[in-house]
Amino acid sequence: MCRIYGYFDGETVDRDVLHAVAQGMRHGGPDEQTVHVGDAWALGNNRLAVQGIAHGHQPYVLGDMTCVFNGEIYNHRELRAELASHGYRFEGDCDGDVLLPLYELHGDAFVKRLEGMFAIAIVDRRGEPCLKLYNDHAGMKSLYYYLSGDGRRLCFASELRALSRFPDFPDAIDPLAVDRYLGGKAVWGPGTVHTKVHTLVPGATLRFAGGRLTLTHTPLEPAEVAWPDGEPGLTAAAGLLDELLRHELTRMLDADVPVCVITSGGLDSSYLTALAGETVPDLASFNIAYRGDWPADERHFAEEVAAHCGTRHHQVLIDPKDFPGIIDRFISHLDQPNNAPHSLSTFALFEAIHEAGFKVALTGDGADELFGGYARYVKAARDDSATWHRGYQDVMAASGTATLARLYTPDHLARVMSAGGHFADRSGDELARRARAGDHDKLETLLRYDQSERFPYYILRRVDHLSMAHAVEARIPFLQPAVMRFAHALPTGLKVVGDTVKAPVAEAARRWIPESIINRPKQPFTLPIAAMIKPGEAVHDMIGDLLLGPDPGYGAFVRRDAVRELFRMQSERPDAHTAEVLWSLLMLETWLSARNLRP
Structure with a gap:
C-alpha cells in the first residue's frame, strides 16, 4: 500500500517540486520514499510496507517500462506462478512484482487479471512513449490528475493536497461543485472541486501521449452462478457467498504485518469478524463509541460479537468535547468536502488502530450497496x-x-x-x-447507480484518505471482484426477501454470529449530530463560531441570514434535517478554511 505521484511530458519538473508533492502525502507512505526521473517524466512512490517488505521497492522496472503502484493484489501468488511458467523470475514476495510482467503479456487487459484494489501508473517507452493510469473496478484507491495549461503535460497524485504542490496546479474552485456537494453529500466524480482537475473513475484506464488523453473503461465481466440444484434460492445464495468470502479472507489476511478487524456491531462487520477469527489466532477487533449516553450507540453489540468470536477487543472512546479539534485534523485529510458525520469517527478509529501497532484493518463496507441493505x-x-x-x-x-x-x-x-x-x-x-x-430491474438499477456514482466518492474516498492519514491500509472483502460479480448475478428477489434487506448476507452470517445481531434493527454507523448540535455541546459552539462569524467562505454560495435562521431553529428545537444541513455547511466552511481558499 502506498501513495503515488508523477508527471509525463511537457516542461521538466524540478526535483524539489517532486519532493514537495511526496511530502504532501508522506503520512500514507512513511516507510520509504522513492522517485524515478526520466526524460521529461517522473514516477514517485511513498511506501507503506505491508507485503514483501524486504524486496518491494518501487518504482518497478522491466525493460522500457516503469511502474508505481498503490494498493494490494491478493491473487499475486497465483499470478506469480503463472508468470514463472512464461520465464519470468522474481526475488522476494511483493505483490507489485507481477504488474509489469503481466502488462507486458496482456497489455491494458492485464487489469482484468488483478484481484484486489489498486491505482497503477506505468510509463511505457516502447514505441510512442506514453503514461497509463489504471484504477480498480470499485474505485477503492484514489487518483487525481490535471493537464498543464498548454495541454502538453499531465500530472497526477493519490491525493489532491499533494497534487496541488505542482507549481501550475489549477486551483480555481468550481462553484457548481458546491451544489454537487450539497446535492450528493460529496463531490461525485469524474469532476472535483477544482474546475480543471479530475479523478480517475472506477475501472478506468487513462492513456496520455503527445498531448492526447484517452479514457476507456473496463467493466467487470458477468459471473455465471453454478446453483447447487440448478435453481436460484436464498439458502444456496448464502452458502455460495459464505464460500466466496472465506476464500477472499484467506488471501486478505495474508500480510507481513499484523491484521485487525473493525467491528461496528452491525451485521456486515460482525460476520467478517467471525470469518477472520477462524483464520487469525488472537484476532484484534476495534470499535469506536462516544463518551456519554448517545443515540445509536452500538458498542454493546460489538462487545457481544467480540465475546462470541473470542477476539482481543479494543473499545475506542472519544469525548464530544474534543470533536472540534478532531474535525480540524480530519478535514485536512479530506481532499474534498464530504458531509458524512462518521468521518470524525472513521478518522479517530484509524488513529487508534495505528497507535495499537496495526497497519492493516478489515472493514465491512460495500455489502449494503451490493445486496440492497438500505431501506x-x-x-x-x-x-x-x-x-x-x-x-x-x-x-x-x-x-x-x-x-x-x-x-x-x-x-x-x-x-x-x-x-x-x-x-x-x-x-x-x-x-x-x-x-x-430496462437493462436491469428497478432495484438493481438503484444498486448499480449507487455503486458507480455515489459510493466511490461519498464512502470509499473517505475510507481511503482517513485510513491512510494514519498509515493504515483498509481492506474491503465485499468489494473483491468475485464477490461483486456474484452480487451482480443474483436476482434482486434474493437480495430483498419480503421485509428482509441484504438477505443473502444475513442468511450466510446465521451460522457464525448471534441471532441478536442478525435480527436487530439496522443502525447507521454515524455520529448522532442531531443530539450533538444543541446548546452546551462543543460542536454546537463550533458551528456558531464558524458559520456565524465574519466573512465565511460559504457566503459566496449560501445566504448567511438563512444559516443564522437554521442555527436558531436547531438551538431551540433540535432535529435531524436541520442538523444535517448545518453539519454539511460546517464541513464546507472548515474545508475552505483548511485550504485557505476563497471562491
Missing part, C-alpha cells in the same frame, strides 16, 4: 409514482432541492439554474433514465 432502495423500488426518482435523490442529498433553492444566494442559484438545474434533480433524472432503459 431507501426498497422504498424507491416499490414507489410507482412518476416522481419517485426525485424523492430518492432528495434522500441522497444533504438537503432537498427546494430547501437548497431557499438557502442559495440569488447569484449562486442563478448560476446553478443556468447550468442545467440542481445536481440532485439532474442525477435523479439520470437514475430514472437508466431505470427506463
Whole structure:
C-alpha cells in the first residue's frame, strides 16, 4: 500500500517540486520514499510496507517500462506462478512484482487479471512513449490528475493536497461543485472541486501521449452462478457467498504485518469478524463509541460479537468535547468536502488502530450497496409514482432541492439554474433514465447507480484518505471482484426477501454470529449530530463560531441570514434535517478554511 505521484511530458519538473508533492502525502507512505526521473517524466512512490517488505521497492522496472503502484493484489501468488511458467523470475514476495510482467503479456487487459484494489501508473517507452493510469473496478484507491495549461503535460497524485504542490496546479474552485456537494453529500466524480482537475473513475484506464488523453473503461465481466440444484434460492445464495468470502479472507489476511478487524456491531462487520477469527489466532477487533449516553450507540453489540468470536477487543472512546479539534485534523485529510458525520469517527478509529501497532484493518463496507441493505432502495423500488426518482435523490442529498433553492444566494442559484438545474434533480433524472432503459430491474438499477456514482466518492474516498492519514491500509472483502460479480448475478428477489434487506448476507452470517445481531434493527454507523448540535455541546459552539462569524467562505454560495435562521431553529428545537444541513455547511466552511481558499 502506498501513495503515488508523477508527471509525463511537457516542461521538466524540478526535483524539489517532486519532493514537495511526496511530502504532501508522506503520512500514507512513511516507510520509504522513492522517485524515478526520466526524460521529461517522473514516477514517485511513498511506501507503506505491508507485503514483501524486504524486496518491494518501487518504482518497478522491466525493460522500457516503469511502474508505481498503490494498493494490494491478493491473487499475486497465483499470478506469480503463472508468470514463472512464461520465464519470468522474481526475488522476494511483493505483490507489485507481477504488474509489469503481466502488462507486458496482456497489455491494458492485464487489469482484468488483478484481484484486489489498486491505482497503477506505468510509463511505457516502447514505441510512442506514453503514461497509463489504471484504477480498480470499485474505485477503492484514489487518483487525481490535471493537464498543464498548454495541454502538453499531465500530472497526477493519490491525493489532491499533494497534487496541488505542482507549481501550475489549477486551483480555481468550481462553484457548481458546491451544489454537487450539497446535492450528493460529496463531490461525485469524474469532476472535483477544482474546475480543471479530475479523478480517475472506477475501472478506468487513462492513456496520455503527445498531448492526447484517452479514457476507456473496463467493466467487470458477468459471473455465471453454478446453483447447487440448478435453481436460484436464498439458502444456496448464502452458502455460495459464505464460500466466496472465506476464500477472499484467506488471501486478505495474508500480510507481513499484523491484521485487525473493525467491528461496528452491525451485521456486515460482525460476520467478517467471525470469518477472520477462524483464520487469525488472537484476532484484534476495534470499535469506536462516544463518551456519554448517545443515540445509536452500538458498542454493546460489538462487545457481544467480540465475546462470541473470542477476539482481543479494543473499545475506542472519544469525548464530544474534543470533536472540534478532531474535525480540524480530519478535514485536512479530506481532499474534498464530504458531509458524512462518521468521518470524525472513521478518522479517530484509524488513529487508534495505528497507535495499537496495526497497519492493516478489515472493514465491512460495500455489502449494503451490493445486496440492497438500505431501506431507501426498497422504498424507491416499490414507489410507482412518476416522481419517485426525485424523492430518492432528495434522500441522497444533504438537503432537498427546494430547501437548497431557499438557502442559495440569488447569484449562486442563478448560476446553478443556468447550468442545467440542481445536481440532485439532474442525477435523479439520470437514475430514472437508466431505470427506463430496462437493462436491469428497478432495484438493481438503484444498486448499480449507487455503486458507480455515489459510493466511490461519498464512502470509499473517505475510507481511503482517513485510513491512510494514519498509515493504515483498509481492506474491503465485499468489494473483491468475485464477490461483486456474484452480487451482480443474483436476482434482486434474493437480495430483498419480503421485509428482509441484504438477505443473502444475513442468511450466510446465521451460522457464525448471534441471532441478536442478525435480527436487530439496522443502525447507521454515524455520529448522532442531531443530539450533538444543541446548546452546551462543543460542536454546537463550533458551528456558531464558524458559520456565524465574519466573512465565511460559504457566503459566496449560501445566504448567511438563512444559516443564522437554521442555527436558531436547531438551538431551540433540535432535529435531524436541520442538523444535517448545518453539519454539511460546517464541513464546507472548515474545508475552505483548511485550504485557505476563497471562491
